[in-house]
Amino acid sequence: MIEIKGLVVRYKTVEFKFDDYKFKKNMISIISGRNGTGKTTLLKSLSSLIEYEGNIKVNGEITYNSQEPILFNRSTYENIVYPLRIRNLDLNLYKEKIDKYTRVLSIDHLLNENALKLSSGEKMKVSIIRSIIFNPDIVLLDEPTTHLDLESIVELTTLIKELKNELTFIIVSHNSSFVEELKDEEYRLGGNHVYS
């Protein structure tokens, strides 16, 4: 589903070399590693948001949900349907899905609020739903549990498990119980970065 080969990312003072790896379809792959080992860097290169050397083969549409949720200055609902609107999809067909996801993550009462006014945890949930609503093939979640309370983490776990048959997840997380619940495969980072 995603294959990386000889992947290298260079910043001004540090260089990351990633071990070759295949992320499998309909599996939940966890990327682990300490702070600064390049997890976000890896996700961003997988989704072509940064420049890299080497080969990344991706089958299908991929989307990256960032560590700090970035929402647009409009309602929660409009944030969620943004990917549908730019694809000219019929929003009515997604009504049920939106209802369900927002209910599972307990943000269904916030649909009409301006998204920039939400709490950090609520923002993360909106951003996650926006990432999965349009059925991408691969979803990259960068620390989705930060800002989430314990119940919300359980709710998110449920949602991801339910979607597992349709989507492929690659998740960065430091939350061990969340990781244990979901992990099919693990890709560990560390030690492969060189400072110049």
Next chain:
Amino acid sequence: MIIESTMKAVELLFSFDSEIYTIIFLSLAISLLATATASFFGTILGILISISDFKLKRFTKKIVFTFMGIPPVVMGLVVLLLITGPFDGMNLLFTKSAMYIAQTLLVLPIIVGNIIISSEKTQKKILETATTLGANKYHKITLLIKEIKPFILMSVILGFSRALSEVGAVMLVGGNIKNDTRVMTTYIALNNSMGEYSMSIAMGIILLLIAFVLHTLLARFRGDFYD
């Protein structure tokens, strides 16, 4: 003397002297038109500069920022040289059109510069997010415009303030001709030089009132954004 002149100024304002109101109207009309034109092109230009990568980008930005602070009288001089030089045939010297052109050029860098500054702060993350959700270039430009809308409105108001309050450019290319190209600021300058302070104060009061309204609007947009 200040009190006396101010009293006379207020009297003048309520005398509905047609010359004064013609001058106010002309000032507002030229500055509004100039700001509207500069805002339209400036917004597009500002967004294009900030989202595109090109060779002379840094240099272009420096030029824009320099022109944001150009003294109006220098801009007036540039336009004067142009309309009496290469564009001599168009007979623009001492016309309202020349004033409109000079003010448009004066406001343009203010809009472009402010939009570059504001969109560079927000655009990287917003554009990255849009990209990963599948947006194309057109979607990204419209999204960015919506996201920085309060900043655009703010720069438009700043631009209008500048146009309305400058003397140098309109004086040089318009010539301050009575009942023709005379606007509020050139009127003040003229009356002042003739010792007619009450006239100046009357116009000054109006300019202040307009500035007050504009800045109230500005504060509102700012509030909108940081809310």
